Amino acid sequence: MINIQLSERQEKIIDIVKNDQPITGETIAKHLKLTRATIRPDLAILTMSGILDARPKVGYFYTGKTALSFVSESIRKIKVSEIKSVPVAIDEETSIYDAIVTLFLEDVSTIFVTSNGYLTGVVSRKDFLKNAIGGMDLNKIPVGVIMTRMPNIVTITPDESVLNAAIKLIDHEVDSIPVVEEIKVDEEKKEYKIIGRLSKTNITRLFVELGESN
Template structure:
């Protein structure tokens, strides 16, 4: 539930001074009681304030979890995305594993010679290839083991981090490439970042320590 600035002010006042009459609130806000009435109605109906006859308004405790949800929805992928870690589609599986360790990431974005997204390769894909046994990791191209377009779950800078996190959970992946369309090339996507479970965990820590 989105409160208006005036409703927020009313909540603050009741929190601090409650029990308080509508008359007193109106005075503090320099408003008439009539002007205040719709806001007070909304706040009591939503359960944020409680009105007791002949006593006044009490702060009931706001629906804190709804507020949290509201705040989380505001955060955009563009606010928190990390740098993309990429590898060329003609690199070997061995090169991909080495890059994974060097960059210390769990997922690499696979791109063509122009940097457009071709696929995504995860630690899991590479581990599967590594224990396959028959293949030569030095000569097998990474494109053989990657997940390829159009089966890649992507996100954009404008999307909410919440939606990106939902995609990660729903599709059981560790990372999403952050992409934007390439002008004049339909179906081609430029990789401009990544959102991973690490990004979300780090954001969780930042949000949880925002009051320090």
């Protein structure tokens, strides 16, 4: 993939095609008071980039694609599975105190909570802080009491785009979301197995990688 700054003449050609499409190369050249041979490289560039479309014996069309945004195209292609981290999960019966210890040991912003191995809740650093200053006995109360419980949890699957994950992080104002796999338990019931986490840290790290890549 290469990048080209369009020349003034190429911009003019785009305008001519926009106004008079379909239009032959010969006619475009006449508009510009140039020969067909002179503008051949320009037309080649404009069709190769997808800005113009050429149909034999008809002429050139404007495709409606302006300057393609390669940035957004590249970003959209990256999948959650490519950048996800290992999840940190504890059982619902774990005490809040032990959950906080796990949070510090694993150095994560969010802990996922399970029952029988399936996702049932999420607790963030913010939730812990709120309860820690509340004066309750953190050793006696299980984390299941203070967690955000399913189905009020936003999740993502490994095949979804990182862009989608980032949108969820922003829209739901959370720092991290569980990457899950849907398991059909029986005809009516489905559960989620936690297979990763995707956080604002992952997005920031990816941003650095994209910015440093050459």
